[in-house]
């Protein structure tokens with residue numbers, strides 16, 4: 001598993017915001033293929049880590065993306081639109097769909113000029129959105145809005161999707177639906193997933209990185225971590241159901 005090529009590497013990444021030293025030297029790698037779960041307690045620095053990759057917060061240190069041809073692109077210091085153009089898609093925690101536009105319009109807006117994929121392909125993956133293509137996105141349920149946010153990422157040829165807490169605040173049935181969708185997405189593109197719901201992590205994550213107080217304190221196999229109840233409790237402050245489901 002661990003000989004998969006490195007897709008994203010953060011080395012000694014620091015972020016300071018409003019006088020606070022939020023990321024204090026994050027080192028982590030995301031390997032090509034699979035789902036890497038970015039885990040940690042509330043306020044540990046997960047969202048800030050994702051935002052540093054996208055250039056949404058100022059950072060120091062090195063952030064590099066290695067493309068399929070093995071070419072290394074330095075992301076640090078680039079503007080967000082340049083990072084996106086290099087094939088990094090982002091579904092933020094608050095979803096940010098355009099509530100006054102229809103589902104179809106939200107998808108059309110997300111297509112880059114060089115877009116490789118047509119919305120029809122996305123509708124195949126998300127039949128529920130096809131049925132609701134004319135519905136205003138603001139009237140969709142939280143889970144459906146999350147699907148729009150994820151579906152948008154599939155319109156373009158991305159190398160890496162950064163998905164921040166897609167199941168946050170969703171009812172259990174919707175958590176399962178969004179997890180299904182993500183699992184399908186992950187068959188096509190590498191995902192870095194910020195997720196607090198460990199049943200979702202257990203279901204799809206291949207790798208895991210745990211962040212604590214602005215540093216990556218553990219990385220390795222997600223199934224191994226999920227199977228180790230003591231370590232999960234120590235790192236995340238929560239109990240898991242241990243190895244039985246891992």
Ligand SMILES: Nc1ncnc2c1ncn2[C@@H]1O[C@H](COP(=O)(O)OP(=O)(O)OP(=O)(O)O)[C@@H](O)[C@H]1O
Pocket residue numbers: 017018020022040041042043044045046047048049
């Ligand atoms: N713009 C900002 N100014 C000051 N502090 C900030 C800012 N943004 C985030 N922080 C702080 O940085 C720390 C890390 O925040 P971050 O959102 O990255 O954590 P997280 O691990 O994603 O947390 P959660 O799981 O609760 O979403 C928190 O203590 C937060 O309050």
